[in-house]
Amino acid sequence: MGLFSKSGGSGGFREAKGDLRLQEVTKSFGDFTAVDNLTLEVPRGSFFALLGPSGCGKTTTLRMVAGLEQPTAGRILIGDTDLTGSRPYERPVNTVFQSYALFPHLTIRDNVAFGPTRRGEANAAQLAGDALELVQLSHLAARKPAQLSGGQQQRVAVARAIVNRPEVLLLDEPLGALDLKLRRQMQVELKRIQSEVGLTFIHVTHDQEEAMTMADTVAVMNHGRIEQMGAPEELYDLPRTTFVANFVGQSNLASGPITGRDGDRIVAEVNGTQVAIPSSRCAVDSGEVTFGIRPEKVRIHEQRPEGAGSDVQATVRDVSFTGVATQYQVEVPSGAVWNVYEQNLDVKPISVRPGDQVWLTWDPAHAFGVPVDSDAAAEALAAVDAP
Amino acid sequence: MSAFAHAAGGNAAVTHQDPPARRRSWATWLLLLPGFLWLLVFFVFPLVQLFTVSLQSKYPGYPGYYYRDVNFGNYVDALTQFGAHFGRSLLFAGLATLFAFLLAYPLAYAMAFKAGRWRNVMMICIIAPFFTSFILRTVAWRQILADDGPVASTLNFLHLLPGGRITETWVAVVAGLTYNFLPFMVLPIYASLERADHRIIEAGGDLYANGFTTFRKVTLPMSMPGVLAGTLLTFIPAAGDYVNADLLGSDRSTKMVGNVIESQFFKVLGGFPLAAALSFTLMALILALVFVYIRRFGTEELL
Numbered sequence: 001m002g003l004f005s006k007s008g009g010s011g012g013f014r015e016a017k018g019d020l021r022l023q024e025v026t027k028s029f030g031d032f033t034a035v036d037n038l039t040l041e042v043p044r045g046s047f048f049a050l051l052g053p054s055g056c057g058k059t060t061t062l063r064m065v066a067g068l069e070q071p072t073a074g075r076i077l078i079g080d081t082d083l084t085g086s087r088p089y090e091r092p093v094n095t096v097f098q099s100y101a102l103f104p105h106l107t108i109r110d111n112v113a114f115g116p117t118r119r120g121e122a123n124a125a126q127l128a129g130d131a132l133e134l135v136q137l138s139h140l141a142a143r144k145p146a147q148l149s150g151g152q153q154q155r156v157a158v159a160r161a162i163v164n165r166p167e168v169l170l171l172d173e174p175l176g177a178l179d180l181k182l183r184r185q186m187q188v189e190l191k192r193i194q195s196e197v198g199l200t201f202i203h204v205t206h207d208q209e210e211a212m213t214m215a216d217t218v219a220v221m222n223h224g225r226i227e228q229m230g231a232p233e234e235l236y237d238l239p240r241t242t243f244v245a246n247f248v249g250q251s252n253l254a255s256g257p258i259t260g261r262d263g264d265r266i267v268a269e270v271n272g273t274q275v276a277i278p279s280s281r282c283a284v285d286s287g288e289v290t291f292g293i294r295p296e297k298v299r300i301h302e303q304r305p306e307g308a309g310s311d312v313q314a315t316v317r318d319v320s321f322t323g324v325a326t327q328y329q330v331e332v333p334s335g336a337v338w339n340v341y342e343q344n345l346d347v348k349p350i351s352v353r354p355g356d357q358v359w360l361t362w363d364p365a366h367a368f369g370v371p372v373d374s375d376a377a378a379e380a381l382a383a384v385d386a387p
Numbered sequence: 388m389s390a391f392a393h394a395a396g397g398n399a400a401v402t403h404q405d406p407p408a409r410r411r412s413w414a415t416w417l418l419l420l421p422g423f424l425w426l427l428v429f430f431v432f433p434l435v436q437l438f439t440v441s442l443q444s445k446y447p448g449y450p451g452y453y454y455r456d457v458n459f460g461n462y463v464d465a466l467t468q469f470g471a472h473f474g475r476s477l478l479f480a481g482l483a484t485l486f487a488f489l490l491a492y493p494l495a496y497a498m499a500f501k502a503g504r505w506r507n508v509m510m511i512c513i514i515a516p517f518f519t520s521f522i523l524r525t526v527a528w529r530q531i532l533a534d535d536g537p538v539a540s541t542l543n544f545l546h547l548l549p550g551g552r553i554t555e556t557w558v559a560v561v562a563g564l565t566y567n568f569l570p571f572m573v574l575p576i577y578a579s580l581e582r583a584d585h586r587i588i589e590a591g592g593d594l595y596a597n598g599f600t601t602f603r604k605v606t607l608p609m610s611m612p613g614v615l616a617g618t619l620l621t622f623i624p625a626a627g628d629y630v631n632a633d634l635l636g637s638d639r640s641t642k643m644v645g646n647v648i649e650s651q652f653f654k655v656l657g658g659f660p661l662a663a664a665l666s667f668t669l670m671a672l673i674l675a676l677v678f679v680y681i682r683r684f685g686t687e688e689l690l
């Protein structure tokens with residue numbers, strides 16, 4: 001893809017290269033803080049996802065990186081170049097807008113050639129043609145945006161941005177308007193394009209599955225702050241807050257006081273049961289803790305297992321067979337409902353019925369502990385259910 | 388049995404689909420009927436009437452009497468005797484359209500993007516003049532532009548007014564036309580800017596266009612449907628107008644076709660056929676100009 005060569009920028013253009021860095025960035029609208037003291041580093045060439053519920057400040061963060069909004073405080077840098085305060089057209093950053101924002105009066109080709117033309121590239125038409133080829137839309141180059149389907153418009157929006165070979169490409173929920181099938185298809189396509197052109201992608205979404213499947217690094221945002229950041233499997237395996245535990249996948253949670261230590265494990269008492277959490281997986285070491293375990297890590301038993309260290313008796317509320325797995329909803333002594341996924345490894349009829357008493361066990365190595373935060377738990381659940 | 392059912396089913400499908408379609412088309416016609424009748428009675432019929440009048444000839448010796456004829460001489464007279472008036476009509480209307488555009492665009496732009504909570508106040512200011520009569524407002528302009536009025540006396544004091552006066556000149560006529568039709572220019576442009584997606588304008592900036600280039604390449608083209616509508620809504624009535632030339636212009640050098648038609652109809656005995664021919668010629672000219680204009684600027688992607 002050497003065809004995307006970058007010749008000298010136009011007046012005022014900042015030729016910046018390197019990692020994207022946000023340093024203590026805050027954005028307030030009146031007395032409302034949309035983004036709160038955000039510090040972030042995105043390595044060059046990585047696929048970074050910003051995940052969070054509606055209104056948590058994702059778009060505002062992107063707009064500040066694009067220069068469409070100026071931070072109230074803090075700095076934004078690419079490599080060592082400080083971009084704070086510069087205009088959008090001076091930044092080596094392009095945006096794929098949530099609503100695509102294609103120019104309705106221009107053809108697809110002219111839409112894509114817009115950026116290179118403004119920057120005085122001699123072969124703007126050639127670059128536009130290559131970019132359209134990359135998103136497999138060359139055959140529609142002469143059409144107007146209104147004559148394209150939603151998915152096609154989305155690809156044009158991507159082409160129009162990547163044709164400029166920006167240092168950072170910002171994608172603001174670009175797949176939000178697509179149906180599930182097209183969405184999956186576009187996710188694969190975006191991933192392919194990213195690895196092909198090797199740009200830094202910052203992908204905003206409130207779909208945790210999308211973030212997990214696409215990104216190298218996921219940052220979970222809530223109330224204008226980053227709750228946790230890391231590789232998808234890291235976030236899933238070891239959530240550090242209640243919000244993350246519920247927003248990224250599902251978690252079974254229960255709170256109680258820490259009662260002591262057992263070697264490298266922290267022991268807590270939740271609803272009359274002693275549970276152990278590896279101390280490296282526990283974010284608190286005294287006082288109250290919220291114990292968590294993922295649904296697929298829990299085993300379900302019809303008889304009390306022999307010699308198991310920690311087990312919980314529960315009442316089955318619902319059983320649903322989904323093919324590869326069976327999903328149980330069980331009520332634990334505290335009255336909370338836990339989810340349990342059992343893979344259907346054996347072909348045998350399910351003998352557990354709603355109303356039955358069962359015993360739950362798990363390997364303590366999978367447990368995690370997070371600070372108690374009752375608001376965040378409810379919020380994350382509401383945010384997951386909403387869209 | 389099943390074969391029968393299939394055959395019957397096929398037929399049934401055809402006959403079942405038919406009635407709703409027919410009913411729908413009847414409903415369409417019924418809804419269009421009042422409009423058609425209105426057009427027929429108040430537009431087509433008078434137009435045909437006007438056209439036949441434009442071809443009538445005078446009875447020699449009986450001033451004010453005509454007979455039915457196919458006399459294209461009226462059109463020849465219209466063009467030879469009143470060519471200057473046609474020229475003025477188109478020129479003044481064109482100038483008024485241009486000035487109205489130059490005034491209206493920034494105004495509409497400010498209303499759409501910058502006015503904030505003042506937007507409604509600005510809107511009222513633009514619409515409020517409609518609550519008083521067109522004639523009264525034009526008379527008021529005569530006061531404003533009068534020789535001893537504030538504008539003319541100030542300009543005279545500064546020795547900036549070559550002829551010494553504004554009224555009775557084409558400047559006053561064009562100013563009056565511009566003023567009177569300005570709202571018709573502002574409102575469509577405002578509407579098209581207002582509904583433009585701000586993200587699209589931001590996309591211009593995101594794609595390396597500075598403020599001015601974004602305006603030229605994105606905002607202005609996107610508002611072209613409004614500009615097109617505004618210029619037509621200004622030019623067409625302005626070209627046929629006679630009130631401004633009558634109240635603000637002079638007797639000779641600023642008369643427009645509208646004034647000639649008015650005087651032929653109401654002031655000259657036996658002027659009906661010529662007035663009708665003038666009206667028809669003006670209509671044809673405007674139609675031709677509008678057609679060329681739309682072909683040039685108004686392609687479907689703008690609508």
Ligand SMILES: Nc1ncnc2c1ncn2[C@@H]1O[C@H](COP(=O)(O)OP(=O)(O)OP(=O)(O)O)[C@@H](O)[C@H]1O
Binds near residue numbers: 032055056058059
């Ligand atoms: N121009 C503005 N003026 C006032 N408040 C604003 C403005 N823009 C955003 N906000 C507020 O800032 C908060 C964050 O907005 P933002 O658009 O960044 O959310 P988001 O995370 O992108 O949400 P979504 O997933 O719904 O797009 C919201 O509560 C919003 O109401």
Ligand SMILES: [Mg+2]
Binds near residue numbers: 058060
């Ligand atoms: Mg958003």
